[in-house]
Amino acid sequence: MDVMPNQDEIREALRAVIDPELRKDIVELEMVRSIDVHENGVVDVMVSLTTPGCPIRSHFQTGVANAVKALDGVVSVNVSFDVLSDDEKGNLQRKLGRGGPLPSGALAQVANVICVGSGKGGVGKSSVTANLAAALSAEGKKVGVLDADVWGYSQPRMFGLGAQRPKVNEQRRIVPPEAQDGIKVMSIGFFIEEDAAVVWRGPMLHKALQQFLEDVDWGELDYLLVDLPPGTGDVGMTLAQLLPDARFLLVTTPQPVAQKVARRSAEMAAKVRLEIAGVVENMSGFVTPGGERFAIFGEGGGQLLADELGVPLLGTVPLTMPLREQADAGTPLVAANPDDPAAQAIRQTARGLIAQTPVALPVMQTAPAAPAPPSLDVIPPRPAGMSLPMA
Numbered sequence: 001m002d003v004m005p006n007q008d009e010i011r012e013a014l015r016a017v018i019d020p021e022l023r024k025d026i027v028e029l030e031m032v033r034s035i036d037v038h039e040n041g042v043v044d045v046m047v048s049l050t051t052p053g054c055p056i057r058s059h060f061q062t063g064v065a066n067a068v069k070a071l072d073g074v075v076s077v078n079v080s081f082d083v084l085s086d087d088e089k090g091n092l093q094r095k096l097g098r099g100g101p102l103p104s105g106a107l108a109q110v111a112n113v114i115c116v117g118s119g120k121g122g123v124g125k126s127s128v129t130a131n132l133a134a135a136l137s138a139e140g141k142k143v144g145v146l147d148a149d150v151w152g153y154s155q156p157r158m159f160g161l162g163a164q165r166p167k168v169n170e171q172r173r174i175v176p177p178e179a180q181d182g183i184k185v186m187s188i189g190f191f192i193e194e195d196a197a198v199v200w201r202g203p204m205l206h207k208a209l210q211q212f213l214e215d216v217d218w219g220e221l222d223y224l225l226v227d228l229p230p231g232t233g234d235v236g237m238t239l240a241q242l243l244p245d246a247r248f249l250l251v252t253t254p255q256p257v258a259q260k261v262a263r264r265s266a267e268m269a270a271k272v273r274l275e276i277a278g279v280v281e282n283m284s285g286f287v288t289p290g291g292e293r294f295a296i297f298g299e300g301g302g303q304l305l306a307d308e309l310g311v312p313l314l315g316t317v318p319l320t321m322p323l324r325e326q327a328d329a330g331t332p333l334v335a336a337n338p339d340d341p342a343a344q345a346i347r348q349t350a351r352g353l354i355a356q357t358p359v360a361l362p363v364m365q366t367a368p369a370a371p372a373p374p375s376l377d378v379i380p381p382r383p384a385g386m387s388l389p390m391a
């Protein structure tokens, strides 16, 4: 009788069985649950499916049987099935999303990641992000801002860092430019020609964001705020895969229509299991110097949305001219004019957020990984004035 193949040899042979939907082999996908080799030439293989009623079950049945039967010494093959647990499915999803989890240490010293999103554009999500960063910093927190609004990046301008070019440190990590109060800012806008990101699509974006999380020297932060693009597109999904512990802060205006669209973002966040930290209502009325209040965008949308989602309304930020002027001038209003009503409202929002996230220690206390050299291959270099010392 032939010598039987061992488990490793059988596992190797199973690499020939490809999941037609995921386009990877079942070994790589960690769908081979067990392999038992019996002396009489019988081999039992158990394969884990993503769902019990998986329509391609028979494809695996035949594929596994053929692959193993082809090995010398195998007389017959029993193929059985079970289903991946929720955790295993989550791991698989992360793996598919980016080819493995973030290396340990990438954000080892970042205690809280807050993704700031909105339903529709122009509700002031980027202004709220920049000011919230300044407000958290005013509360004594160490803060970073990742501008993931790749098609409409505005954080460099809002922090007066438009002319900055990030440098690379001795560990070959990208050093984020620092705004007033040491707020660390990273944006695609530091690397590309104006509007060059407009044509970017899923995989390229995914890789760029991954690099911004992995290869940027964020150091020790209490909060990393991520300014998402408006809507429910790819970027939110990508970040959810990369940052399973991140939380979501929704910015909306008081109008029912904005609230409705924002709810869709919340649904997306729930789908990818991002916990929603709360709602911020922006552009909530305008008060004239005489004290008369106009509800330009209506009333109450933020509260309604918060109630509907069962999360707190963390702030209602009025329309004020200085907020816009300071954004254009490159200093967040909270830092430039802390007495402005919008600045006060955002300070209050920051305190609400802090109250909800009492975690003072890094959530991921893993040892920093050996730094990989940043490739920046996905970031088209600026033809002129590119000063990254990485050639």
Ligand SMILES: Nc1ncnc2c1ncn2[C@@H]1O[C@H](COP(=O)(O)OP(=O)(O)OP(=O)(O)O)[C@@H](O)[C@H]1O
Pocket: 118, 120, 121, 122, 123, 124, 125, 126, 127, 128, 149, 152, 154, 229, 230, 282, 283, 284, 317, 318, 319, 320, 321, 323, 324, 325, 327, 328, 342
């Ligand atoms: N509370 C406010 N008071 C006055 N102006 C505001 C306020 N909030 C935002 N703005 C102004 O509204 C405009 C849009 O704001 P911002 O760019 O922050 O919105 P956004 O939601 O990030 O937009 P996008 O969809 O482009 O990402 C900007 O000119 C900003 O200065």
